[in-house]
Amino acid sequence: MxxxxxxxxxxxxxxxxxxSYPTLADWNGGFEEPAWRTHLNALAQTTAPLALYVHLPFCASRCFYCGCNATVTTRAEVVDRYLSRLDHELAMVSESIGARPYVSEMHWGGGTPNFLDGSQRDRLITMLERRFRMDSNTERSLEADPRLVTRDQLEHLRDLGFSRISFGVQDTDPQVQASIGRVQPLEMVRHVVQAARDVGFRSINLDLLYGLPHQTATTFHETITHAIAMTPDRIACFGYAHVPWMRAHQWRMDEAALPDARTRFSLFAMAVQHLQAAGFQWIGVDHFARPDDVLSRAAVAGTLQRNFMGYTTRVGENLLGLGVSAISEIDGWYAQNTPELGNWQREIDAGMLSLARRHVMSDEDRSHERAIAHxxxxxxxxxxxxxxxxxxxxxxxxxxxxxxxxxxxxxxxxxxxxxxxxxxxxxxxxxxxxxxxxxxxxxxxxx
Ligand code: SF4
CATH class of the missing domain: 1.10.10.920 (Arc Repressor Mutant, subunit A)
Known part of the structure; x- marks a missing residue:
């Protein structure tokens, strides 16, 4: 192109x-925590599908490019304490809903959700199933760091009902990996992706990132080639956002080695061409899927939807976010939990749902949202x-x-x-x- x-x-x-529309930065404040608790009762009254998003912010180390809400720790007890607070949040949310609604979709994002050990994963599923109805039709997905994956872990996740997994690959070139503080040899990534297939994950996504230091047309073409060869169902190709004044760890990258705007664009254009030539459908913005994937089929049928978790096929879904920084969208009301871990913990300990940002959709918002989403x-x-x-x-x-x-x-x-x-x-x-x-x-x- x-x-x-x-x-x-x-x-x-x-x-x-x-x-979302309006975007997070434009939310109007709209309501206070007590009103949100009352509003949550809408989930007991509706037949609209419900998606759960659980934010698990912990990582074993910090990648220099990271733009996520993440906390580095090596201590299991830090995760245990987070799960205890999550349980407290769940209890407050559940009491406000006043019912045990059915969940059609559940996603664990991070951070690094596969940083949790086996007993922590069991505990979290038990906590969620106590408050929500979930069955074998509930689609369960998570994000995973290939460096922490083991076959035992994949089998355990499958036994807990997970069938979709998204691996952070970013780039397969050793020099690029060293420059972003995330070294994961190609062979290891290949092995992990194959293991996920072997244990029965039916949908595998690979996340790639363009605009990183030392990326060239040649190296990124190789990365895309390697990604295609791993036969994922979906590939997301995001542009790296360099905002070191907001994410201080990004200063650790060599700014002089970042591709300029023109190179960035040509990297993405090349990725689009390469992926389409390999049979992937460009779903929109940065998402690609095989033609038999549900997203591709929905795109062809004109039924694709978009929410805080990206593109989806579910119409009119409510989204309930749990954990630090998580976002909810329920019946025209938006809410984001406090993004600072310490504040979220303090508010949960004080018996409050920790809302940092809020918005109530107006009629005008809805008409703009329909046009933008379409x-x-x-x-x-x-x-x-x-x-x-x-x-x-x-x-x-x-x-x-x-x-x-x-x-x-x-x-x-x-x-x-x-x-x-x-x-x-x-x-x-x-x-x-x-x-x-x-x-x-x-x-x-x-x-
Ligand atoms: S693993 Fe993901 S969330 Fe954790 S530091 Fe790296 S990029 Fe950030």
């Missing part, structure tokens, strides 16, 4: 990822989903038409192959909270 360099530099601005999931904007006048829409999208990012059809704008790279830029135009600024430094680069 050849994209005009001028166009690329004009559009390479900071833009939200639109896992664009992110279907690469098109039907005129009837636009919240303003036709004249306004034509004016907003006119520059994108002349740049070749969208095409005007009889009843919609469709995104062109070039426009696929700039989906987030298109969405910014529909974002009432930043239509003026077209982005902002709080967000990662759009490419």
């Amino acid at each position: 050849r994209v005009d360099p001028d166009l690329m530099s004009r559009l390479d601005v900071a833009a939200p990822r639109y896992a 664009l992110m999931c279907n690469a098109e904007l039907p005129f009837n989903l636009f919240f303003g006048s036709m004249e306004e829409l034509l004016t907003l999208f006119a520059p994108f038409v002349s740049d070749g990012l969208v095409q005007l059809e009889t009843d919609r704008f469709t995104v062109t192959p070039t426009g696929q790279f700039f989906l987030r830029n298109l969405c910014v135009t529909l974002d009432a909270y930043r239509a003026e600024s077209r982005g902002g430094s709080r967000f990662s680069r759009s490419v």
Whole structure:
């Protein structure tokens, strides 16, 4: 894919990822903790599917590029104490719900969820199953660090019902790995992925990262080739966000070795081309899946959805987040738990649900959200989903038409192959909270 360099530099601005609308930075505060407790009762009244997200923030060491909410420790008792507080949080949430709702999907994210040992995993599942109904149809997934995986661990996770696993691979080149403080030999990663297949995981995702020090077209092409050869069902190819003023550990990387904006873009464009040539479908933004994967099928059928956990196939799902920094989305109300571990612990110990950010969706939010979500999931904007006048829409999208990012059809704008790279830029135009600024430094680069 050849994209005009001028166009690329004009559009390479900071833009939200639109896992929600409005984005976290624009939430309005909306309600206080007692009102949230009352609102949780909605989960007892609804037939909408429920997803659980559990944040497990612990890691054995710090990767220099890390942008996650993570805490480094080597002590099992630190995890034990966290689980005790999680149990307290679960009890408060469960009491507010006033029922034991069915969970259709559960995801453990981090941090490093496979940092938990066997008894901690058993304990966490028991805690969750005491408060929620889960069965063999509940889809269970987790993120895993290949460096900590053992065959016993994979078998245990399978026995606990996990069938989807996502491995952090990032890059397979030894020099890149050394520069980001995450050395994991290719052979070890291959072995771990194969072991997951062998024990029965039916969906395997690999996370890759472009924009890292010392990455070149040649090294990253090799990384993609290695990833394809491991035959995952999905691949996510994220752009590294260099924000050392917010994540001090990122200073440990050699800034001079970071690829410039043009190289970053060409790395991603190459990845797209390579993955598509290998039969992967570009689901949207940074996600790719095999044609027989449920995400690909939903994309073809036009039923793809997007939530805080990324692309999903479930319509109208409520999401309940547990643990430090976790995000919930329930019946039009958004809430994020406090991201600082110490504060989260103190508030849980004081018998409070620890809410740092909150938002109640307005009617206007909902109409903008429908348009943005449709664009992110279907690469098109039907005129009837636009919240303003036709004249306004034509004016907003006119520059994108002349740049070749969208095409005007009889009843919609469709995104062109070039426009696929700039989906987030298109969405910014529909974002009432930043239509003026077209982005902002709080967000990662759009490419
Ligand atoms: S394993 Fe993941 S969460 Fe932990 S430090 Fe590395 S990148 Fe961050």
